[in-house]
Amino acid sequence: MKPIKVFFIVPLLLLIALASGSPDEAAGRVIHVTDGDTFDVRLQSHDERISEDVIRVRLADLDSPEMYGERACEAGRIAGEYTRSNLMGNLVSLDIDDKNGQDDYGRWMAVCYLEDGRNFNRMLIDSGHAAKKDFRNNEFDPESWYREEQPIEEEYSSVQSDQEDGIPQADSEVMPQNEAENKSWLQVILEIIAAASS
Ligand SMILES: [Ca+2]
Ligand SMILES: [Ca+2]
Ligand SMILES: [Ca+2]
Incomplete structure (x- = not known):
C-alpha cells in the first residue's frame, strides 16, 4: 500500500469510530429493573468516574409514572414491564452525564443504548411510557x-403500536428507498476506500 493511501485511510477509520456514536463511558448487563426509568447494571467496562461494579441508572431527561409509593399507578407498572422486557438480562452501553453524573439518590444519570444502537x-x-423532561443540570438534549440514526427502524416502529394506529405500515415497494437512506457510515466509507484504492 502506498503511503498516500495510509494517510487517507487512517482519518477515515477515526471517522468510523466517531460516526458509530456508541458511548464507551460505561457498559454492562442489566440485572434488575426497578421501574420504567430506573434499573441496575453490572458493569463490564467503565471510565474512571465510576468505582462500583453494579450501578443504579436513572434514565436522563424523562420521567416514567411510578410503580411504587403514593403515586404508584397502573401506567407505572406497565412502564416497568416495558423496560423489563427490553432491558432485563441484556447488554447496554451508557452515556453517563458529564455535568453531575449522579443524582441526589446516587443514581447515575444516563442515556442507555441497546446492543443494536437504539436509544432506549x-x-x-416514543412508546408512551415516559414524558420527556429536559433538565438543564445534565449534558443531554x-x-x-x-437526530440520531435509529438502526432498525422497522422493529422500532412496531413498539409504538398506540401511536401508529391508522398509519399504514411501510410495504415492500418502499423498502429499497428506506434501505438506501439507511446506508451506514461504514458502508459509505468502505466505498470511498474502495474507490481510492482502485
Ligand atoms: Ca418516575
Ligand atoms: Ca457523557
Ligand atoms: Ca437536559
Missing part, C-alpha cells in the same frame, strides 16, 4: 436523540 431513552418516550 427515546424508545421509552432530548431533541438530539431524534
Whole structure:
C-alpha cells in the first residue's frame, strides 16, 4: 500500500469510530429493573468516574409514572414491564452525564443504548411510557436523540403500536428507498476506500 493511501485511510477509520456514536463511558448487563426509568447494571467496562461494579441508572431527561409509593399507578407498572422486557438480562452501553453524573439518590444519570444502537431513552418516550423532561443540570438534549440514526427502524416502529394506529405500515415497494437512506457510515466509507484504492 502506498503511503498516500495510509494517510487517507487512517482519518477515515477515526471517522468510523466517531460516526458509530456508541458511548464507551460505561457498559454492562442489566440485572434488575426497578421501574420504567430506573434499573441496575453490572458493569463490564467503565471510565474512571465510576468505582462500583453494579450501578443504579436513572434514565436522563424523562420521567416514567411510578410503580411504587403514593403515586404508584397502573401506567407505572406497565412502564416497568416495558423496560423489563427490553432491558432485563441484556447488554447496554451508557452515556453517563458529564455535568453531575449522579443524582441526589446516587443514581447515575444516563442515556442507555441497546446492543443494536437504539436509544432506549427515546424508545421509552416514543412508546408512551415516559414524558420527556429536559433538565438543564445534565449534558443531554432530548431533541438530539431524534437526530440520531435509529438502526432498525422497522422493529422500532412496531413498539409504538398506540401511536401508529391508522398509519399504514411501510410495504415492500418502499423498502429499497428506506434501505438506501439507511446506508451506514461504514458502508459509505468502505466505498470511498474502495474507490481510492482502485
Ligand atoms: Ca418516575
Ligand atoms: Ca457523557
Ligand atoms: Ca437536559
